[in-house]
Amino acid sequence: MYAIRQHAFGAPDMLVYEEVDTPAPGPGEVRVAVTAAGVHVMDTVLRAGREMGMALPRLPMTPGREAAGVVDAVGAGVAEEWLGQRVAAYLGHERNGGYATHAVTSADSLHRVPDGVDDDTAVTMIGTGRTAVGILEQAALSAGDVVVVTAAAGGLGTLLVQAARRAGAVVVGLAGSPRKLEVVREQGANGAVDYTLPGWEEHLREALGGVPSTVVLDGVGGRLGRAAAESLGAGGRHLYFGWVSDEGRFTGFSPEELEAYGITSQLAVGPALFGLPGGIRRLEETALRWAAQGRLSPVVQSFPLARAARAHHALETRATVGKVVLRPEAAAASRGQER
The missing domain is CATH 3.40.50.720 (NAD(P)-binding Rossmann-like Domain)
Structure with missing residues (x-):
């Protein structure tokens, strides 16, 4: 598979598009064939090596904490009914791994994507959307x-x-x-x-x-x-x-x-x-439901996965509008063009 790898802290060009081994899900986990990966401002902070209240990740690593896609493998103890399901998941503050064609996450973090909600919207709502719901409440x-x-x-x-x-x-x-x-x-x-x-x-x-x-x-x-x-x-x-x-x-x-x-x-x-009632999972569910109902409709600016460095640069220089999303399916056409 292909993934964005970071081997050192620093500028956006520390993000390199590489071919790596495809991970296998462990017990209680699933593997998602990623169709959209969310880019968050905290991703740029951690990439630069600034802690900002969070411990720096161990390197080398694949950034990205928000992913949407299709479950293509399940680990021990996970129901096979998840296979083929369109899902969105917040991978976790410390786990990362979303900037890739495949990502592994806990089955407990999965949400089925409602009908009529596209992948860009789903990945936006699972992270940014849940924050919006919490602020609005x-x-x-x-x-x-x-x-x-x-x-x-x-x-x-x-x-x-x-x-x-x-x-x-x-x-x-x-x-x-x-x-x-x-x-x-x-x-x-x-x-x-x-x-x-x-x-x-x-x-x-x-x-x-x-x-x-x-x-x-x-x-x-x-x-x-x-x-x-x-x-x-x-x-x-x-x-x-x-x-x-x-x-x-x-x-x-x-x-x-x-x-x-x-x-x-x-x-x-x-x-x-x-600390809001129902916790973070309830906020994620609400955000996805509001998107399905048309109550919230995210603005998205997308980049091919291979151009993650360009996406980070654009976000840091305030050259983006809406939520920044990486699309792995567009990566092959861009491989080698942008690092």
Whole structure:
């Protein structure tokens, strides 16, 4: 089989497309012929050798924690009825292995992909989608809310914009280019603001119609996330869940600032996400069901598996829109062209 292998930490070109032995599933495991592999910002962090709260993987390794495809082999103790089933799975924070034509995972991690849900959508919802569901449950948006979404053209941001509009809220999305603003508007946002422009905070106030926001969903952090959160009025809620700003840190407020502003601020991932009723598996099931029902429709930008390095570079330089997905079936045509 073919896989993306990483032998050293560093730049995207550390990701190399190689032929390797096809793994066999062990007891309680299945092997999936991968049709779509999700790329997450944490993949780029670990590839570069930055821990960011997670232990670095042992090298050499195959990255990728989100996969969709068809079960083509089962290990001891796994029902043969899984063979031939279209599935999606989150492989685990430490296991990885999704950037490949075949991946092995625990049978307990599998979800059957609902009819009408394509592979790109399935792999998006099993990771990014479950996070969106968890954030939305904590945000409890309503038609009376005025919502600001940072990184609104990303895989998670586009889902949050869609959901906020479905709830009847007024939504303004922040993004970093004319093309991304177009994508934000396509998801139903009432307004879209380019945060790379000087004085964008004033543009945000104009997009909000001069009224304060009631909810800020912040996946960027740093100075930009803080400026977005300062659009909140008294009683506003700030939910933060990302740190892709140049400073590489969450948006933070001191207790004194929160009291002075009259707002609340909470981390919506980590323990807050894992501790929701029903756990992570219930969030994954909900995300897939919402996709099947059309409640959420992910935006996807795909790359051939062989061009994983290019995908990482594009994600790190903010040149992507929506969820980044690798497609192994396109890898053979691209082999050797991009490393």
